[in-house]
Structure formats: structure tokens, C-alpha cells
Amino acid sequence: MSDQSEQLLRRLETLEEMPTIPVVLAPLLRYLEQPLDTLEVQQVVDLISQDKSLAAQCLHLANSPLYGRWHNVDNVRSAVVALGLQRMRDIAVSCSVLKLIPKGKAKLDPMVFWEHSLGCALVSRQFARRIGFADPGKAYLAGLLHDIGIVAELSVLPVEFQEAVEFARTRGVPLHEAETRTLGFTHCDVGKIVAERWHLSPDLVAVLSCHHDPQSAQQNRDLVALVSLSDLLCRMCGLGHGYIEERQVNFLEEPGFTLLLDECPSLKGFDWARFTFELEAYMEEVHRLVSVLYGGPQ
Amino acid sequence: MISAPSIPGRTSAGLDGPPSPQLIRIRDLVYQVAGIFQPDNKLRLLEDRCLKRMQAVGATGLHDYYECLTTKPIRQVELVNLLNEITIGETCFFRNQPQLDALRNVVLPRILEARTNMALRHLRVWSAGCSTGEEPYTLSMMMMEEQSGRLAGWTFEIVATDLNERSVAHAKQGTYGTYSTRNLTPYFRQKYFTPSGDNLTVNTEVKTHVGINRLNLLDDVRMAFLKGFDIIMCCNVLIYFDVLSKRRVIQHFYNNLLPHGYLFLGHSESLYGVSEDFRLVHLPSATAYVKSEKRQVVPLGGL
Numbered sequence: 344m345s346d347q348s349e350q351l352l353r354r355l356e357t358l359e360e361m362p363t364i365p366v367v368l369a370p371l372l373r374y375l376e377q378p379l380d381t382l383e384v385q386q387v388v389d390l391i392s393q394d395k396s397l398a399a400q401c402l403h404l405a406n407s408p409l410y411g412r413w414h415n416v417d418n419v420r421s422a423v424v425a426l427g428l429q430r431m432r433d434i435a436v437s438c439s440v441l442k443l444i445p446k447g448k449a450k451l452d453p454m455v456f457w458e459h460s461l462g463c464a465l466v467s468r469q470f471a472r473r474i475g476f477a478d479p480g481k482a483y484l485a486g487l488l489h490d491i492g493i494v495a496e497l498s499v500l501p502v503e504f505q506e507a508v509e510f511a512r513t514r515g516v517p518l519h520e521a522e523t524r525t526l527g528f529t530h531c532d533v534g535k536i537v538a539e540r541w542h543l544s545p546d547l548v549a550v551l552s553c554h555h556d557p558q559s560a561q562q563n564r565d566l567v568a569l570v571s572l573s574d575l576l577c578r579m580c581g582l583g584h585g586y587i588e589e590r591q592v593n594f595l596e597e598p599g600f601t602l603l604l605d606e607c608p609s610l611k612g613f614d615w616a617r618f619t620f621e622l623e624a625y626m627e628e629v630h631r632l633v634s635v636l637y638g639g640p641q
Numbered sequence: 642m643i644s645a646p647s648i649p650g651r652t653s654a655g656l657d658g659p660p661s662p663q664l665i666r667i668r669d670l671v672y673q674v675a676g677i678f679q680p681d682n683k684l685r686l687l688e689d690r691c692l693k694r695m696q697a698v699g700a701t702g703l704h705d706y707y708e709c710l711t712t713k714p715i716r717q718v719e720l721v722n723l724l725n726e727i728t729i730g731e732t733c734f735f736r737n738q739p740q741l742d743a744l745r746n747v748v749l750p751r752i753l754e755a756r757t758n759m760a761l762r763h764l765r766v767w768s769a770g771c772s773t774g775e776e777p778y779t780l781s782m783m784m785m786e787e788q789s790g791r792l793a794g795w796t797f798e799i800v801a802t803d804l805n806e807r808s809v810a811h812a813k814q815g816t817y818g819t820y821s822t823r824n825l826t827p828y829f830r831q832k833y834f835t836p837s838g839d840n841l842t843v844n845t846e847v848k849t850h851v852g853i854n855r856l857n858l859l860d861d862v863r864m865a866f867l868k869g870f871d872i873i874m875c876c877n878v879l880i881y882f883d884v885l886s887k888r889r890v891i892q893h894f895y896n897n898l899l900p901h902g903y904l905f906l907g908h909s910e911s912l913y914g915v916s917e918d919f920r921l922v923h924l925p926s927a928t929a930y931v932k933s934e935k936r937q938v939v940p941l942g943g944l
Contacts, residue, residue, distance in 0.1 A: 408659075408681070515746075579923040581739075589746050592923040593931075615921055616911035617678055619928060623909070624681035 348527025355499050356536055362494050364541040365439040367394060371432060372484075372543070382428050388420045391435050400438040401431070403635050409465055409628050410434060433468075433483050437461060440487060441636055443494050454633050455585035456494075460487055462582035462629045466622065467573040473618065474607040476569055485550040485570045488543070492534030492551060500526075508584070515589030517578070519555045531555055557599045565606035568599035575599075580622045582629065660684050663703035667691060670710060675724055675880035676887075678909045690726040694719065721881060728877045728907070734775045734817075735824040737876075737908050743924035744872070745783060748903050749791055752871050755901035764797040765870045767897065769858060770804070770878030774812025774851075775821055777801035778843050780874070781850045782833050800867070802856035812853045815843035859886055864893040871899055876907035884915060891916040895932060904930040 370390055374382060392398050398419050404410055405422040410430055416422040423431045441457050467486030471479035496504040503526055511521035519529040534551035543551070546563040550570050553560035557568040572594065577583060579592055594600055594615055604610050664684055672678045679687045691706055698719060700706040709719050735741060752764070764784070768777040777799045784797050803809050822830070822841050834841040856863060858878065873894050879887050894904055895918040904919055905927075906912070912919060912930060919930035 576923075579925060581926045587742075587746075587925045589925065591747055591751065593920065594923065595920065614911070614913045615923075616913050616928060617672065619923065620678040620909045620911070621680050624683075627682045 345527050351500060351503060351526060352528055352532065352536075355495060355533055362443055362498050362537070365442060367391070367397060367439045368436060369541075371436050371439065374432060384420070384423050384428065387428060387431060387435070388423055391419050391431075394439075397435070397438050397442070400441070400636050401434050404434040404437060404632060405431070407628060407632055409625065409632070429480050433464075433480065436484060437464065437487055438636070440491075441633075443491075452585055454637055456490070457637075458629050458633045459577060459582055459584060460490055461633060462577045462622075462625060463487070463489060463570070463574050465625055465629065466577055466582075467570050469621075470573050470576075470618070471569060474603070474610045474613060476565070476607055478566075481546065481566065482569055482573075485547055485566055486573055488538075488547060489550050489554045489570050489574060490530055490534070491537050492530035492532070495533045495537050496530055511584070512586040515587055517555075517588055518584050529555065557602050564602050568602035568606075571599040572597060572603065576619065576622065580619060580626065582622070582626055661688075661703055663707055664688055664691070666707055667703065667710065670707070671720075671723065671727070672911075674720065676911050676913070676915065677724070677727065677877070677880045677907070678911065679727070680909070687727070690723065694723050694726060697722070724880055728880070730820075731877055731907070732772045732775055733821045733824055734779050734829075736775065736779070737927070738824075739926035740905060740908070740924075741779070741783060743927040743929070744903075744905070745787065747924050748872070748929065749787065752901055752903070753791060753795075756871075762795045764792070764795060764872075766797065766799045766872045767867065767870045767874070768799060768801040769856075769873055769875040769894075771801035771808075771812060771853065772803055772805075773808050773817075773821070774801065774815060774843075774853065775817070776874060776876065777812070777851045777853070778815065778847055781847045782829060784850070785833075785847065797850060799851045800870075801851055801853045802858075803853075804855065804857050806855055809853055809855045815848055816840050817842075858882075858890045858893070861889070861893070864890075865896070867893075867897045869899055870897050870902055872903050872905065873898060874905045876905070877910065879906070879912075879915075880910060887912075887915050891918055895919065898932060900932060902932060906930070 367390060374387065374390075391401055401419065402416065402422060405416050405426055410426060410433070416425050422434075426434070440460070464483045464487035468479045468483040470476070471482035476482060493504075504522075507518065507522045507525045510516075510525050511518045514521070519531065522529040531552050531554065535548060538548040538551040546566050549560045549563045550567050553567050554571045554574055557564055557571045560567040575592060575594075575597065578588055600610070660681065664687065668679050668684065668687060688703075691703060694700075695703075695706045698706070698709055698715065700709050710716055710723065713719075756762075766777075766780055766784075768780065771777050780799050784792060784799075788795065801812060803812070816837060818840055822834075825834070825841075830841065833844050833847050835844060836842075858864065859882075875890075875894070879890060882890065891912065898904065906929075911928075912921070918933055920933050922929055922931055
């Protein structure tokens with residue numbers, strides 16, 4: 344890494360503008376690590392209800408078919424009861440994370456960024472279920488947070504990051520490749536700093552720091568690989584970073600595929616075409632959800 | 642207590658309630674048998690199409706209609722009728738823009754690179770099941786546009802075939818009404834079409850690149866003569882074939898394509914479980930198939 348890149352990374356590590364972990368997120372993440380049967384409904388309801396705008400946003404997600412709910416739930420308690428604790432935690436974590444980008448400061452459209460993050464969370468969860476991955480809930484969370492390094496870049500290095508985005512956009516190349524060229528490091532390097540500062544669990548640290556190079560992960564390579572493939576699929580299906588990556592991808596040749604195959608043998612006969620077509624429905628609903636969350640009730 | 646947010650997009654998923662398990666069964670059946678998939682946001686549309694067919698055959702409900710598609714004697718005919726409903730309105734110029742963009746911006750450069758060492762600067766594209774000609778003419782216009790860009794110094798030809806004689810005649814005529822031309826931008830309208838009454842006729846220069854003929858894709862002898870293609874487009878055709886016929890056609894396509902060739906299918910159409918000859922590749926908001934490597938395929942048709 345060049346001196347300049349090191350200087351930039353140091354700025355990220357030391358500056359106070361670094362995003363702080365949302366108030367509700369830390370306890371929610373702690374809960375997530377606990378076995379489901381030790382959780383009490385009231386605890387989760389209280390936690391979410393502390394923040395009225397968070398609670399209202401959670402209800403929007405709770406009423407979306409993507410979270411499995413078809414009938415109107417109108418308060419946090421009935422949402423928790425109807426959807427179950429696992430889903431409600433996913434929703435609450437999503438909403439608290441979605442509040443992260445300071446409005447007006449971002450050069451990258453926050454809606455596009457959160458569409459990608461929410462899309463990747465949902466796709467990771469669905470993909471996990473399909474291939475018999477052990478923990479779909481963890482896959483959801485990892486998908487949601489995988490690009491959180493970008494939030495830090497937007498906050499601390501908005502000008503430099505914008506150059507990387509422009510580089511990627513004009514050449515139609517993946518964002519991390521553009522970052523390597525223009526910044527000398529990627530949102531994975533930055534994600535690692537954020538993850539450690541937020542005291543995220545080691546498996547999430549691995550995802551945030553290695554999802555563009557799953558083989559470099561020291562642990563939880565299967566989770567890293569799963570998110571890496573879901574991320575790529577989202578980007579190829581129009582749920583990317585707001586521009587088109589002009590390239591061809593063969594998922595069977597992706598490093599993440601080989602890694603994940605060891606863990607989930609059913610991946611061998613996976614119907615990539617069908618899974619890709621299914622995402623068409625996700626796209627529509629993710630666009631709608633994020634626009635409701637950001638634009639308020641329409 | 643937090644008040645409920647309004648739920649304005651409630652129907653955006655296409656359904657007011659959870660999709661009926663019978664509808665999901667029909668969706669899965671159609672995918673399994675025909676290879677065309679209706680995602681959740683299209684389930685309402687699929688339901689409407691089923692309702693239309695249910696009226697026609699007098700089915701009492703989705704469960705009964707599922708029986709019509711699977712166990713009743715009319716099942717084969719009825720599946721074709723449903724597929725016709727599903728693909729209705731698919732024939733128009735610039736039908737699948739993401740697919741065309743991917744072809745132009747990703748596939749074309751890769752093909753040109755693969756052809757670097759081939760002396761002949763001539764591309765061959767086959768529109769297999771071209772219906773009334775909108776697809777081959779769209780490709781012709783797109784490639785004519787590229788002749789001032791990536792295809793500078795290149796020539797190209799588009800072979801267009803269809804089983805239906807009336808479709809072939811219509812394609813040769815090249816005159817289209819407002820429905821077929823709904824996606825045409827003013828630029829393409831003015832540059833490549835001549836108005837005739839309410840209709841538009843494709844200009845001769847677009848037609849000169851396109852050769853249209855009647856062909857049955859199951860005609861092994863004639864299929865074996867079609868060689869040296871860079872790209873095959875075969876949209877919403879294989880869905881009507883049984884699995885053995887699909888395999889036969891796919892094996893032909895394998896032989897018809899050059900080693901670097903691409904096979905494009907229709908929107909949400911898949912070869913899963915049909916053939917190992919091709920492997921799926923992802924392009925921006927589109928999918929295509931490329932030839933699997935190191936595979937020996939025995940020519941069909943006794944040649």
C-alpha cells in the first residue's frame with residue numbers, strides 16, 4: 344500500500360466522523376447471538392419501541408411480503424407475535440442500520456446503497472435456505488452489513504470515495520477494483536476497521552473485510568463465500584451500486600462457489616437461472632421498501 | 642403504541658394476500674415442463690392468465706385447472722394454450738432491452754476478441770423462431786448502429802427462421818402496427834422505418850442483412866447444415882417442446898455455434914435440467930448460455 348493510501352486509512356481510523364454504531368443496534372446484535380428461546384417478546388418490543396421512527400419503519404418492513412407477512416400488523420407487539428422474534432430482529436436491525444447515512448452528505452445515493460444492502464440481506468437469507476446453509480438469520484445480517492465500509496468512506500473521505508465511484512461508473516468495473524486503483528484500498532479494508540470498532544462478532548468481521556476475496560478469510564469462509572455470491576448476484580441483477588458492471592460472470596467459476604460447495608453439497612445442482620429470475624420480484628419490493636423508509640409514508 | 646403506517650404499495654407484490662399454493666404449483670409446473678419462470682411479482686398476471694384459460698376449459702378452480710394441466714386428456718393442448726397466454730405480447734421491437742444492451746456492450750466485444758485471429762470479419766446471427774420478424778430486424782438495426790463503433794469494418798448477416806408460414810410471410814413483408822412498434826424510440830422510427838398509413842415498414846437497408854426462411858427446428862437434416870454462428874437467439878420457442886425435443890435442438894445449437902458462440906433464450910427462460918452442453922453465464926440484468934468446454938457432441942441428422 345502506498346504512503347498516501349496509508350495516510351487515508353489512518354484518517355479513517357482516527358477521525359471522529361467515523362459512523363458510530365446506532366444506539367439500538369448494539370443490544371439487538373447482542374440479542375441475535377443468544378438462542379431464540381432465551382429471548383422475551385417484551386424485551387424486543389421495548390427495545391424497538393424506544394425509538395418511534397424506528398418502530399414505524401419496522402412496521403413498514405413487517406408488512407412486506409418479503410418478510411413473510413400478508414396481513415396488516417399495526418403495532419410492534421403484534422408484529423413480533425405474527426412474524427416471530429427472528430424475523431422481527433432482522434427487521435429491527437435493518438431499520439436501525441438504514442438510518443446510518445447522514446442525509447445530504449452522501450455523494451453516492453443512499454437509497455441505491457440501501458437497496459443493495461437490503462437486497463443482499465434478503466438474497467443471502469434466501470440463498471442460505473435454498474442450499475441448506477446452517478444459519479439463514481446470520482446470512483441475512485451479514486448481507487445487510489457487508490458493505491458498511493462504504494458508509495465510513497462516505498463520511499470520512501467523501502471526495503476521494505466519489506472519485507472511486509466515478510472511476511467504476513465510467514469503466515463499468517466493480518467498485519472494489521476502482522477503489523484499489525484510486526484509493527489504494529477497498530471498502531473491505533475500511534469495513535474491517537468499522538467492524539472492529541463496533542465490536543461485531545468475528546464472523547461478521549470476516550464478511551465485512553473479505554467478501555470480495557473469500558479465500559483470504561481466516562475463518563467463517565462459508566458465510567463469507569455465501570455473502571460474496573449473493574452480493575455478486577445482486578450486482579448482476581440490477582441491485583448494485585447504481586451503475587452497470589459491464590461484464591460476464593460464471594458463478595461456477597467464482598472462488599466463493601468452490602468454498603461454499605464444501606460446506607453445502609446441495610449447491611452442486613443449484614438452479615442459478617431460477618434463483619436469478621426470482622430476484623426480479625425482490626427488486627421491485629426492495630425499491631418500494633427503501634423509498635418508503637427514506638421518503639416516509641407515501 | 643405506534644400507529645400503523647399506511648401501506649400504499651400493498652399490491653406491488655402483485656397479490657393482496659399470500660399466493661395460493663395451487664398457483665405456486667402451476668408456476669412450478671410451468672417452469673419444470675416448459676422452462677419459463679414467473680417470479681412472485683408476476684403471480685397476479687399468471688393468475689389472470691389461468692383464470693382466462695379456466696373459463697375456456699370450464700375448470701372450477703385453480704386446483705381443477707392444475708388437473709387439466711397434468712392428468713386430464715387435454716393436458717398437452719392446455720399447456721400450450723397457457724404458454725401462449727404467458728408469452729402473449731412478447732413479440733415487439735426491442736422486446737428485451739437489458740438483453741440487447743448486454744449483447745451489445747458485453748457479448749459483442751468478447752466475440753470480437755475471440756475472433757481476432759479469424760481472417761473473416763463477418764458475424765453470423767441466427768434468430769431461431771423469429772415469429773413475425775421483430776427480433777431479427779431489431780438485431781439488424783442494433784448491429785447497423787454498431788457499424789460506426791465496435792463493428793467498424795465488419796459485415797454481418799442475420800438468419801431468421803420460423804416454423805409458421807404466415808409468420809415468415811409477415812416477417813418478409815416487414816410492415817408493423819402500433820403494438821409491435823411501441824418500444825421504438827423516435828430515433829429508430831425515423832432512421833429505419835417508412836410510414837405506410839398507421840403502420841411502419843422496415844427500410845430495405847435493414848432487410849438486406851436479414852434472410853428469412855421457414856424451418857422446423859426438429860428437422861435434423863436442415864439443422865445440420867446451419868453452421869458457423871456467433872450468436873443464436875431462441876426466445877419462447879423451446880418452452881413448447883418436450884424434453885427430448887429440447888435436447889435435440891440444443892445439441893444442434895451446440896453444433897451450429899462457433900466455439901465462442903452465445904445462446905440467448907427468452908425472458909425468464911432456462912435450460913436447467915435440459916442439457917449439459919451449455920453453461921449459464923450472467924450478464925448485466927440478463928443471462929445467456931455459452932458452450933461447455935471439452936465436450937464431444939455427436940452430430941445429429943445422420944451426417
